[in-house]
Amino acid sequence: MDPMKNILVAAALSLTLGFPSGGGGHESAKGPSPDEALSWLQSGNRRFLAGTPLSTNLSLERRLDTAKAGQRPFATVLGCSDSRAPLESIFHVGVGDLFAVRVAGNVADTDEIGTVEYGVEHLGTPLLVVLGHSSCGAVTAVVKGAKVEGSIPALVSKIVPAVARAKKASTPDEAALIQASIRENVWQSISEILRRSPLTVELAKEGKLRIVGALYRIDTGEIEWMGNHPDEAKLLAAEGKEGKKEGHGGIPWLASLALAGVLFVWLTACFYLFVSDRRLLSRLKFRGRFFLALAGFAVAAAMMALVAVHQAASIGETGSGLAFLISPLSVLLLFAGIYTYSVRASLHRYIKEMREKWMEDSAANS
Ligand SMILES: [Zn+2]
Structure with a gap:
């Protein structure tokens, strides 16, 4: 051309x-x-x-x-x-x-x-x-x-x-x-x-x-x-939801849901034990209560760790991530206080009972 x-x-x-x-x-x-x-x-x-x-x-x-x-x-x-x-x-x-x-x-x-x-x-x-x-x-x-x-x-x-x-x-x-x-x-x-x-x-x-x-x-x-x-x-x-899912998706998302579920069940049980039926709580004795609290904390902590890892992986979502962590965290702290008080009170009563029993025994023996 x-x-x-x-x-x-x-x-x-x-x-x-x-x-x-x-x-x-x-x-x-x-x-x-x-x-x-x-x-x-x-x-x-x-x-x-x-x-x-x-x-x-x-x-x-x-x-x-x-x-x-x-x-x-x-x-x-x-x-x-x-x-x-x-x-x-x-x-x-x-x-x-x-x-x-x-x-x-x-x-x-x-x-x-x-x-x-x-x-x-x-x-x-x-x-x-x-x-x-x-x-x-x-x-x-x-x-x-x-x-x-x-x-x-x-x-x-x-x-x-x-x-x-x-x-x-x-x-x-x-x-x-x-x-x-x-x-x-x-x-x-x-x-x-x-x-x-x-x-x-x-x-x-x-x-x-x-x-x-x-x-x-x-x-x-x-x-x-x-x-x-x-x-x-x-x-x-x-x-374009898969783009969003990169921040919220997969197993961590399930962990968030599971955390919410576990907290709900746990808090309902706590409410029942503390408010409605304190006799059941006292029947659990010191060890029973201690392990109940420990199990609850362990499950919640594991869930929160998963959520934290998930949030660390999704930069730019820190605002909602922090809110998600802070709300269950504050509830956890509140109940940690109540449990600590309850365990301490149980421990006191336990020691008091033991001492009384020991005094009774020694009185009977003398
Ligand atoms: Zn090419």
Whole structure:
């Protein structure tokens, strides 16, 4: 293609989409809608395919403008680090256009999700794209069960569920399995973001954000738009609760519930013993009461230790965590006082009885 033809193609594409060949959302004050942002990426990729010279948004003017006015990217893109899939180039955009996250295998773990949240919430991009690509080395390594070292096993472990799902769909050969896994891995990252980011879910529900999957072919340069996640409605309905569960979930959550249950039963028993039936309490004698108190404290202490460990693991939830610990703790202290008094009184009576018995015995003997 000669240069003149390139420019004509670029101009034609720009005209049909009504937006300058440089791409980017700085032209309108309001910013693009999710679908507009998507069409900008699509037209950018068409300019890239047409071999259009570099984006006009790489100009000195654009650089100075974005440095001064701040960034207003129109899309957040989570892509792979593969050198053959450079995001700004394949979307034919420049400085200040994309909020880009690149990580091997385009996986979505805490840091990537945090970066995505910064893009969609703080910078307010109306579009989030998770972009996989053909011949992805990270996905291929998992499919082939390649031996990986250092911190790579932890990274590729995020891809394992995607490959497992692709295998379940029964693909005939390894090449087909790799392709299916790359596709599943895009869905995997989207569902990971939606399952762990209530913030992203909220924006999507409000219609302020669209989340789409896409595949880049490193040989043809084309992008296959996969659209929204097939289970998006279900994922949105779950409201990113797994992200919240990281602070409150699993065994510690059960421990909190068990602690509340144990305290309730224990305090009810205490109330009954102290207020309604003091005779039963006195029949328990010193040792009986001592062990009753000890057992109660031991169970409550174990439960509270579990809750404490759980709270220590979830930073940022300290406010509610402290409240949760302080309320049972104050009740425990109150009853510790009552028990101490009761045990002390029993001990006194026990010694008094013993002394009287001994005096009676010695009186009888003399
Ligand atoms: Zn890759």
